[in-house]
Amino acid sequence: MTGISKWFPRAIRGAFLYPAIPTGIGLTLCAGVILSVAVGVILKNWEEERTQAEILRQTEDLAEDLERSINSNLDALRWLGKFQAVTMQVDADATSEDVREGFRALATFTLARYRGIHALAWVTRETSGRGNSGTSGRGVGSPEVFRLTYIEPKINNFGLSGIDIGANVGILAAIAQSRDTGELTVISEPLSLSGRGVGGEGNSEPLPLDGEGLLAVMPVSGPGKKDVVSNRANQQETSLKPELRGFILGFLPLADVIKTSVNRIQTTGSDICLYEEKGTGVRKLLAFYEGSTGQVKTNSQVSLCENADPSQGETRFFKAGDRQWTLLLIPGPELQNPPSVLNWLPILGGLLWSSIPITTLAISLSNTYRREQLLKKLSVANDELSAANTEIIALNRMSDLLQACLTVEEACTVIPLLLKPMFPKLNGGVFTLSDSKNIVEAVVSWGQPLTTEQIFNPEQCLALRCGQPYFFANAEASLCCGHVHYHNDVAEYICIPMAAQGEILGVFYLSSPLVGELTPGKQRLAQMAARQIAVALANLKLRDTLKDQSIRDPLTGLFNRRYMEESLEREVRRAERNNQSIGIMMLDVDHFKRFNDTYGHEAGDIILRELSQVLQISIRSSDIACRYGGEEFALIMPEAPLDITLQRAEKLCQKVRTLKVQYRHQLLGPLTISLGVASFPQHGPTGGSLIQAADAALYRAKNEGRDRVCLAS
Secondary structure, three states, X not given: OHHHHHHHHHHHHHHHHOOHHXXXXXXXXXXXXXXXXXXXXXXXXXXXXXXXXXXXXXXXXXXXXXXXXHHHHHHHHHHHHHHHHHHHHHOOOOOHHHHHHHHHHHHHHHHHHOOOOOEEEEEEEEEOOOOOOOOOOOEOOEOEEEEEEEEEOOOOOOOOOOEEOOOOHHHHHXXXXXXXXXXXXXXXXXXXXXXXXXXXXXXXXXXXXXXXXXXEEEEXXXXXXXXXXXXXXXXXXXXXXXXXEEEEXXXXXXXXXXXXXXXXXXXXXXXXXXXXXXXXXXXXXXEEEEOOOOEEEOOOOOHHHHOOOHHHOEEXXXXXXXXXXXXXXXXXXXXXXXXXXXXXXHHHHHHHHHHHHHHHHHHHHHHHHHHHHHHHHHHHHHHHHHHHHHHHHHHHHHXXXXXXXXXXXXXXXXXXXXXXXXXOXXXXXXXXXXXXXXXXXXXXXXXXXXXXXXXEOHHHOHHHXXXXXXXXXXXXXXXXXXXXXXXXXXXXXXXXXXXXXXXXEEEEEEEEOOOOOOOHHHHHHHHHHHHHHHHHHHHHHHHHHHHHHHHEOOOOOOEOHHHHHHHHHHHXXXXXXXXXXXXXXXXXXXXXXXXXXXXXXXXXHHHHHHHHHHHHHHOOOOOEEEEXXXXXXXXEEEOOOHHHHHHHHHHHHHHHHOOOOEOOOOEOOOOOEEEEEEEEOOOOOOHHHHHHHHHHHHHXXXXXXXXXXXXXX
């Protein structure tokens, strides 16, 4: 019994467990089929609702567009009629030719502005006393004659003689109604005018008003006959009453109007029937648009529209002008028989049911891949950000150090130290333009071997010629600058113009023996570095120029008085520390006033410049030559004893005697100078005392006869 009790539960479990496997598969398939059918029914209902909503939307949009299009064109005709009436009332004496010319200008503008209007015509009302046969006249013996006198666009100079439209009953009825109501009247009868232009009887070109469409008639009133009235004082006065002068006819082809609206709405191949409501349930077919061909038929032989069932499509009513219209849209094959997905639903459901785990796995793998890609992009972005921060720090450090430099030479020693870490694998240099702008010379270069000329012409550099950075990376497709030694050591290079304060100062040059080293990031860094170097060099040059202008005399080029006094005090302190002497000379041009009075101040300026040149070539590099004031000069000679100072003063005096100065090809006469000599510390302990001593010696030399050297006492 024990063995049977153990075997029986196992058998029961096996009997129910193994059949459960195919049962689970079957249940899964059944669930898939049921799901597929349910999805198919839902999709079918949804598609039918969507199709019906689309048909409804197209019908409403098309009706609104047709109503708006026709009404806008009719409003344009109303405006044209009112404007023509105002014009005729203002100019009461206008001739028929003037009226026709004015109408031509307005019609041209209106046709250009409103494309739905095909043609505009001016019809005059003429009263004739010949008989009483006119059916449209207002009185016996005065029948009205309506004559078409102008039409736009013109057909072979049409309108010189006019065409009688009395035979066209439809137009006459519209004109009569418009005359009686004084308002715009619209008819939809087929129009046909038998007249032609003045090209002759052989001219077979029809008038623009021939065809089927909408004809709008707008009456135009002008000044009429004078009437006599009585006022309170029984005085007779006359006034002008408006009189009907003519009609404006506008032709709107239904085919063009319908095609334009259909193209705007995109009715997806649907057929369209357009009716005019005649009242009491009677409607008249105006036009039929065939969606398969895109053609518009306006005759009454269209059986589809005559026998159309409104339940087959959507119907909308709208009002255009003074007429009631009906639009019937019959859906095309694309809307009536949309592509069905019911045949594919079982397969689609099975695929959907079996693709759930696969889709889940694919989504998981896709998310994992996207995370890895995002991590890679984030890592690259972090590396680029770190490199950009490093570059910004390097650029800021370079800017600070360049601002701390006092001279261009000092800046040139700093630039290579700053640029090598920024471009470790690249060779390069900084080149500056000369003051004459005809030579480019290297002031800084680094890297080996040297891949460019040290001195070259600006025209040899493509960057200077183009005024923008020039990058060279392909010898077959690019030009190479003339100053670059293109060989195996140069695979790519870039030349960047250095511009600051509106002026190009030189070129920043980088080259690499390997392709790909000058990346876009390195090129941007090079442009920023070139900009900072250019600004720094421009500031240093400007500082040197301003400093030179502040210490130099503009006429002679010598140092000015302020610089002399500062330099003399500095040299006196240095001589005190080193126990050395200083020689100082004060000199003055003899009879300088006589030169100015005789030859003019221009000659005096020439003498001062010539004397300054003699001083510059007669002194040592450590000496300081200054213009003290007027024609008086000063010379400071550091470390010069008194005897040497006297000898040099005598030589200078003798050299001036031999100086020949010409002014306008005329010698200015003998030129001499008087000199006063003093020495530190014999003649004074300070710079001011030395100047006073030398100046006193100078005046003594002048008083003793000039052209001599006197020693301070």
